[in-house]
Amino acid sequence: MVPENMKKQLALALRSIQWSYAIFWSDSPNQPGVLSWGEGYYNGDIKTRKTSQGVELSSDQIGFHRSEQLRELFKSLKTAETNPQTKRPSASLSPEDLTDTEWYYLVCMSFVFNIGQGLPGRVVASGQPIWMTNAHSTDCKLFSRCLLAKSASIQTVVCFPFMEGVIELGTTDHVSEDLHLIERIKTSFLNILHANDPLKSGATSKAREEESVACVAAFDHNAYNAELIPEVGYGIINTTTSPDGSSNALQANQPPDETFMVDRINRGSTSQFQSWQVVDDELSNCVHNSVNSSDCISQTFASPEKIGSAPNVENLSDLQKCNNQKMTLVDPLSDDWHYQKVLSALLKNSDQLNIGMHFQNFYQESIFSIWKKGGPMDCQRPRVGASQNLLKKVLFEVPRMHLDGLLESQEENDYKEGTRLEADENGMNHVLSERRRRAKLNERFLTLRSMVPSNIKDDKVSILDDAIEYFRSLEKRIRELEAQRDITNVETRAKSSPQDMVERTSDHYSNKINNGKKSVVKKRKICDMEKTNSDALKVSSTNDVTITMNDNDVVIEITCSPRAGRLMEIMEALNSLNIYFKSVQSTEADGHLYLTIKSKLTGPTNATAKRIKQALQKVVLKS
Amino acid sequence: MDNSTQDSHLRSENSVTYDSPYPLYAMAFSPNNNNNSHSAATTTQRLAVGSFLEEYTNRVDILSFNPDTPSIRPQPSLSFDHPYPPTKLMFHPSTHSPLLKSSAVDLLATSGDYLRLWEVRENSVEALSLFNNSKTSEFCAPLTSFDWNEIEPKRIGTSSIDTTCTIWDIERGVVETQLIAHDKEVYDIAWGEARVFASVSADGSVRIFDLRDKEHSTIIYESPQPDTPLLRLAWNKQDLRYMATILMDSNKVVILDIRSPTMPVAELERHRSCVNAIAWAPRSSKHICSAGDDSQALIWELPTVAGPNGIDPMFMYSAGCEINQLQWPAAQPDWIAVAFANKMQLLKV
Numbered sequence: 023m024v025p026e027n028m029k030k031q032l033a034l035a036l037r038s039i040q041w042s043y044a045i046f047w048s049d050s051p052n053q054p055g056v057l058s059w060g061e062g063y064y065n066g067d068i069k070t071r072k073t074s075q076g077v078e079l080s081s082d083q084i085g086f087h088r089s090e091q092l093r094e095l096f097k098s099l100k101t102a103e104t105n106p107q108t109k110r111p112s113a114s115l116s117p118e119d120l121t122d123t124e125w126y127y128l129v130c131m132s133f134v135f136n137i138g139q140g141l142p143g144r145v146v147a148s149g150q151p152i153w154m155t156n157a158h159s160t161d162c163k164l165f166s167r168c169l170l171a172k173s174a175s176i177q178t179v180v181c182f183p184f185m186e187g188v189i190e191l192g193t194t195d196h197v198s199e200d201l202h203l204i205e206r207i208k209t210s211f212l213n214i215l216h217a218n219d220p221l222k223s224g225a226t227s228k229a230r231e232e233e234s235v236a237c238v239a240a241f242d243h244n245a246y247n248a249e250l251i252p253e254v255g256y257g258i259i260n261t262t263t264s265p266d267g268s269s270n271a272l273q274a275n276q277p278p279d280e281t282f283m284v285d286r287i288n289r290g291s292t293s294q295f296q297s298w299q300v301v302d303d304e305l306s307n308c309v310h311n312s313v314n315s316s317d318c319i320s321q322t323f324a325s326p327e328k329i330g331s332a333p334n335v336e337n338l339s340d341l342q343k344c345n346n347q348k349m350t351l352v353d354p355l356s357d358d359w360h361y362q363k364v365l366s367a368l369l370k371n372s373d374q375l376n377i378g379m380h381f382q383n384f385y386q387e388s389i390f391s392i393w394k395k396g397g398p399m400d401c402q403r404p405r406v407g408a409s410q411n412l413l414k415k416v417l418f419e420v421p422r423m424h425l426d427g428l429l430e431s432q433e434e435n436d437y438k439e440g441t442r443l444e445a446d447e448n449g450m451n452h453v454l455s456e457r458r459r460r461a462k463l464n465e466r467f468l469t470l471r472s473m474v475p476s477n478i479k480d481d482k483v484s485i486l487d488d489a490i491e492y493f494r495s496l497e498k499r500i501r502e503l504e505a506q507r508d509i510t511n512v513e514t515r516a517k518s519s520p521q522d523m524v525e526r527t528s529d530h531y532s533n534k535i536n537n538g539k540k541s542v543v544k545k546r547k548i549c550d551m552e553k554t555n556s557d558a559l560k561v562s563s564t565n566d567v568t569i570t571m572n573d574n575d576v577v578i579e580i581t582c583s584p585r586a587g588r589l590m591e592i593m594e595a596l597n598s599l600n601i602y603f604k605s606v607q608s609t610e611a612d613g614h615l616y617l618t619i620k621s622k623l624t625g626p627t628n629a630t631a632k633r634i635k636q637a638l639q640k641v642v643l644k645s
Numbered sequence: 646m647d648n649s650t651q652d653s654h655l656r657s658e659n660s661v662t663y664d665s666p667y668p669l670y671a672m673a674f675s676p677n678n679n680n681n682s683h684s685a686a687t688t689t690q691r692l693a694v695g696s697f698l699e700e701y702t703n704r705v706d707i708l709s710f711n712p713d714t715p716s717i718r719p720q721p722s723l724s725f726d727h728p729y730p731p732t733k734l735m736f737h738p739s740t741h742s743p744l745l746k747s748s749a750v751d752l753l754a755t756s757g758d759y760l761r762l763w764e765v766r767e768n769s770v771e772a773l774s775l776f777n778n779s780k781t782s783e784f785c786a787p788l789t790s791f792d793w794n795e796i797e798p799k800r801i802g803t804s805s806i807d808t809t810c811t812i813w814d815i816e817r818g819v820v821e822t823q824l825i826a827h828d829k830e831v832y833d834i835a836w837g838e839a840r841v842f843a844s845v846s847a848d849g850s851v852r853i854f855d856l857r858d859k860e861h862s863t864i865i866y867e868s869p870q871p872d873t874p875l876l877r878l879a880w881n882k883q884d885l886r887y888m889a890t891i892l893m894d895s896n897k898v899v900i901l902d903i904r905s906p907t908m909p910v911a912e913l914e915r916h917r918s919c920v921n922a923i924a925w926a927p928r929s930s931k932h933i934c935s936a937g938d939d940s941q942a943l944i945w946e947l948p949t950v951a952g953p954n955g956i957d958p959m960f961m962y963s964a965g966c967e968i969n970q971l972q973w974p975a976a977q978p979d980w981i982a983v984a985f986a987n988k989m990q991l992l993k994v
Contacts, residue, residue, distance in 0.1 A: 391960065391961060393958040409894055411938075412670055
């Protein structure tokens, strides 16, 4: 499949243009119809460290040697997994010794392409060369190795059909499209092939291979031209009838056809007629190059030798797209180095040839049946309920169960043992504890806002301002009262609860407090008051929770007995359901606390009206 | 031993069904297959199933499976309580570990509020340890899944709804590292190599992490509609280039090749409704099984490259009800286990 002297040809071609690497993708011997690594030559940067072999090598020899080493290394990486016991064959290189470009070249060895897919696959399908100048920023739909190419700073990749496969050339330089270059390379290949074909000119010495480019470029076509004249002539006639054809282009496109012809003849397996067809096909493809031509497509299909399932039109538009499209899906965190390391770690443990089958006894014993398109009817029944029901429950609801459970026990702790906490600031994960701290802070701010008469503005500064103002007024009031008591020394100590009630109610209406020359709430007093209230409530317990849901908007109305910390508990219960409030209104009257909460569901939540209600009733019923 | 519990119903040559008193979700096979002294003559396989009850008390039952008969026998003395349903069960992947005191002992890990290790002995189960990374008892980051590192079994990686993955050294009982892996809840985690793991998240991405370089990660795939959560991840242990993931509310199994990030190499789209579980074949690099709401378990053979019309599965099995869980145990590669409703079924491949 791969000609023996392919590597030498690649080397020669590559050195003539000073590019980094060349790969010949050929039909895979294992899987027909699939392109895999046939041969390659590496001509790029080399880390000098491990290349000193003691023996003086010419630059050519170094190149061959290195390519051989890389291939060995790849094979050793692959076999490492198959026989974990046997030590991996001693490759003279290890992945750490590679430059980025070498690494790219190495990973390329593991790729395979279907006809029509990937860069080489498309070239085979269309029979047209592809010249890509921004390989590293190309859409990975077209060039699947773009991320790798980026890490190796490969900029220009060129693919063109050759013999049964595809030649891929790449360089780290930016080289603008130049079809003459491809032709020149093809000519040089042609030269070598011809020279080594015993049927044609067995006498030509091997020395030719070592010849410099200058020689190659100046290669004398006569030897085979004589033979090919009829075919080429036919091609010319055929193409000049095409409206797009220009004689210049034709001249330029002659060599590739010749390449192809010689290739055919060398194989000696194709009839003259087929060859003619192919010449025609190739030629018109090249002439039209980037012009959409329905002729091209039909001709491609007409040629049985080159099965191309992907229509040219699509390829071309993709190609055009790829030049404009930037790769969008790059991880902001991603680092080429990281990606490479991971790949090398994994490639070591992977083996593409490991195709163990486990279905030998299938037909006798398995309960599985052969899949058929229609399938049995019982699968067609309409589904009831949500999809992925249990899986979603496991992933979304089970965590919530744990959190709810924790919250409950935590609340008990909080109110039995008083407040305990904030000891985890030194925890190993600072960001997480920070995130929790912020959530807690926000919660407490909301609670504070509900306790302090405040304006409509609910940013933190306003809440704090209101609180400061409120406490100042309280302090002032305390001083006034104490002064009063000192002077009069009478029994003002015990305030009656009705007065407190007024006070508490007024807390929530900012317009009322400032004229509050009445009395001031002290914590102790609230407690006193509460006892009486809860006593009263036992008689007429009208705890009630009403939920009105409209899309993500939730209106919650709660009637319950007032108690210290009640509001905070409700807020916490709502927070744990991922409900965040837009506004909270509370009124206290007749020994009842009336709450109206307007809120919004955020994030992935499974909070249903029923769930919210249950959660809130739990809080409300707690006395 | 309580023999009133049925051995197994629906017994046949190529499948066996276990009826549980409660709905089942989590499921795991022991890698050892001769640790049951009750039937020394035949080899039996220990497996664990976890209940799914939406209440505090849930159960983990240990069963023994005899592939020769085939039959499943519950081992009531080995059942134990678990707080809320376990999100995943997994046995110690290796037969040798300082934590394994004898060959008759299995180690079982469960995830839920915390990662827990249980020692499954011949006739009893003992809670061995609880791994809690939080300094205070007031906070807990519930775990959606975990994976035991087969190459270095002292490592367990857990995924949490708090966007992190935690890597435990279970032998020393310490956290090796905790990474903020994703922008949203992490739903599954899978080891590829001793120090490389990948995770999927509600943020819709598959990311690869390397413990040698904790600062970086590589996004291997992102769901096409932004932020479609990815729910499960399976790394092909026979060919680490490939991994598979499933999306929320999707009938697709997405096959990824780590060498060409962002472009799936194949999308398996023959399920008639959403996919719930995926498992790679333990002994073949090219086969994967998937199961879903359409009650089918499908076995796929991955071609080298996908054709234009998508990939058809090779084989199928119909369970009659949504399949929620799927395991293809390495110790019994000829059998695939599926869980649906309150049944667990072992199917001969």
